[in-house]
Amino acid sequence: MLRIAHLYPKLLNIYGDGGNVLTLKKRCEWRGIGVNIDEINVGDSIVEHDIYFIGGGQDLQQIEVSKELQKHKEFLTAERDRGAVFLGICGGYQLMGHYYQPHEGDKLLGISLLDAYTVAGNKRFIGNVTAKTGYLTPDTLVGFENHSGLTYLQGETKPLGTMVVGNGNNGQDKTEGARFKNVFGTYMHGSFLPKNIHFADYMIELAIGEKLAPLDDEIEMIAHNSLIEKAY
Numbered sequence: 001m002l003r004i005a006h007l008y009p010k011l012l013n014i015y016g017d018g019g020n021v022l023t024l025k026k027r028c029e030w031r032g033i034g035v036n037i038d039e040i041n042v043g044d045s046i047v048e049h050d051i052y053f054i055g056g057g058q059d060l061q062q063i064e065v066s067k068e069l070q071k072h073k074e075f076l077t078a079e080r081d082r083g084a085v086f087l088g089i090c091g092g093y094q095l096m097g098h099y100y101q102p103h104e105g106d107k108l109l110g111i112s113l114l115d116a117y118t119v120a121g122n123k124r125f126i127g128n129v130t131a132k133t134g135y136l137t138p139d140t141l142v143g144f145e146n147h148s149g150l151t152y153l154q155g156e157t158k159p160l161g162t163m164v165v166g167n168g169n170n171g172q173d174k175t176e177g178a179r180f181k182n183v184f185g186t187y188m189h190g191s192f193l194p195k196n197i198h199f200a201d202y203m204i205e206l207a208i209g210e211k212l213a214p215l216d217d218e219i220e221m222i223a224h225n226s227l228i229e230k231a232y
């Protein structure tokens with residue numbers, strides 16, 4: 001039984017980011033792998049899971065999630081270090097780093113699962129994204145970005161991919177997203193995993209520790225390929 005924790009879906013779930021959890025669920029069930037999804041909301045405790053997902057959202061909702069996440073920082077760091085898989089999208093990704101400094105107000109503390117930090121930029125990046133990974137087949141990841149935060153990676157935290165179309169982490173260093181151990185972050189909404197099912201399978205394989213049987217992904221790959229290098 002694969003255990004998935006969906007963190008703060010009532011606050012961080014913009015642009016259908018919850019579709020990422022549904023993708024993980026269906027791609028397991030289609031292979032006969034049972035899945036249990038726990039929605040973790042403000043005030044809930046968190047126990048061990050195999051995969052943790054946190055979606056994106058506006059600065060206002062990030063303030064509340066930033067405060068709540070601090071209660072679980074030690075536990076989630078230990079989960080990272082034992083090899084649990086994490087995926088954060090945009091606002092959720094930003095809170096997996098050290099902090100997000102919005103335009104106004106105080107710095108929002110993250111939980112430092114990633115050695116990265118985010119500062120609000122003076123323009124909003126909106127549009128399609130294509131990135132190349134160098135470790136997946138196919139090599140591309142596609143999605144849609146809408147953020148003003150500029151994220152900078154440090155130390156052993158490496159990019160999820162390099163930019164082909166779009167702005168990615170900060171529109172300057174050609175990086176998109178981040179990875180450290182089995183923690184992954186990306187600015188790609190869409191939602192992300194239905195259009196990048198090879199990455200969904202990559203996450204599931206990391207979580208269960210074995211290769212997955214292939215599925216008939218003809219339609220999913222038509223969707224993926226239709227977005228490669230699509231600028232508008």
Ligand code: GLN
Binds near residue numbers: 014
């Ligand atoms: N509020 C953050 C920003 O604008 C994240 C936005 C989002 O999750 N789409 O950068």
